[in-house]
Amino acid sequence: MSLLQLPSELILYIAEFLLAERDINVLVQGNRQLYELLNPLLYRHNVQHRQSSALTWAAANGQLPTLEKLFDQGAQITTTLPESLEETKEPPSKQPAICQEQEPQIPDHPLVHAALHGHATVVKALLLRGAHPDWTDRRGSTLLMIAANKGHVAVVRELLQHGADPTRPDSLNATPITIAALRGHTTIVEALIEHLERYHTTVMSDTQNQAVVYAALSGHTTLVRFLLDRGVPVDTPGHVNSHTPLFYAVRRSDEALIRLLLERGANSLYIPSEGNKSPLAFAAGYCCNEIVGMLLDRCADLGTEGIKAMHAAVVRNNVWLVGRLIARGVDPASEDEHLHRPLVSWAADLGCLNIVRLLWRKGLMRRLVILTV
Missing domain, CATH: 1.25.40.20 (Ankyrin repeat-containing domain)
Structure with missing residues (x-):
């Protein structure tokens, strides 16, 4: 007598003695009859003996049917935040954790995986079953941050609809809107601003302002x-x-x-x-003349910033910029704030002979020599 000729109750009884999930899975894949009979057992085994590990896989891969079958077999998810999230956070780095290139080291909560991979329908299903919308990963990034970083608009909207807090910062005070702005996700920024205008008016201005930065x-x-x-x-x-x-x-x-x-x-x-x-001052030291020119054209009175720009121009041996600054009224005899000597009196020491020639042609060298004697 073959296995398939046995009563269904007896086949189920035999299958329950299989200890390994992979062995049950092999049996399930035997044919359609075995699949329909034993597939619920496979899910129940995962729930009872593997801590519902398949929930994580289903969430990460957007498999809502698998998720529902696991719940039918008694799978449970954590619905409250840990009393102290600090215990699960990794040491802070110099930038928002979610902005680092490596994938976040996330715990096994299915909702985190669903948000990370952009499965809005799975996120909704988990939220409806009581999962907390402000769950964080080990580095303190909220679900909204994770979704905003990846550009998952639908997930962001789902989380907001279920009460996620868009003002909640991580350990470095990054928020979902600043993460979205950093990544250039305009649609997500719009969605967050719309939500802030409606429910968080007291922090709306500052949050929006930081987004432009x-x-x-x-x-x-x-x-x-x-x-x-x-x-x-x-x-x-x-x-x-x-x-x-x-x-x-x-x-x-x-x-x-x-x-x-x-x-x-x-x-x-x-x-x-x-x-x-x-x-x-930064542009004078590091940028091309076109950019420096754009900035100069918008400045009415350079003041002390003109002196700083002159200093940077001398260091770079930028004859063009020295000429522009002199034309704008910056005195080449002004003292450098660090060296306390006329800016161009040490141009020759730096080998800036072209600047010296420029000053000579403009009749400025004689006055500079007198000042430095």
Whole structure:
């Protein structure tokens, strides 16, 4: 007598003595009759003996039918946040954890895997079964951050609809909207702003303002324009080091973004804090003449920032910039803030002979010699 000729109850009884999930799976794949009879046993075995490990696989692969079968066999998911998430976090790094290139080291909660891989229907199913919408991974990134980082708009909307907190920061004060802005996901930024306007008006302004800083940091011109059109101040300082969007655009040598920000009134001379550089001073030291020229054209009075730019021009032996700065009224006899001597009196020491010749032609060398004697 073959196995298939046995009564179904007896086949089930025999199959329950199989200890390994793989052995049950081999039997299930024998034919359609065995599949229909033993497939529920396979899921029940996973729930009872493997801590419902298939839930993670189903969530990561968007297999909603598999998920439902596991629940039918008694699978359970954690529905409350741990009392102390700090115990599950890895040591902080220098940037938001979710922005690092490697995949996050995430725990086995199915909802985290579903959000990471963009399976909105699975996310919804898990949320409806009581999963917490603000679950975090081991590095403190919320589900909203994970979805925003990957650009999963549908997942973001599902989480917001079920009460996820878009203002909740990670250990470095990154939020879902700053993560989305950093990645240039305009649609997600729009969805988060819409939600903030409706439910979190008290933090709306600052959250939106930080988004433009992060968007500029990564060079997302379209997103920067969208935020500026919404009334975000063009010279919004970032929380990390107080630099403005223009500074980050200059640091990237992003001419299109620089032009947009200047057209909206960005200040080329803005100094975030003591010891930091303005966009103009930074550009003078590191950027091409075209970018420096764009910034100079928007400055009415250079003041001390002109002296800093002159210093950078001398260091780079940039004759063109020295000439432009002199034409704008920067005195080459001004003292360098660090060396406490006229800026160009040490041009020869640096081998900047072209700058010396320029000053000679302009009749400035005689005065400089007198000042340095």
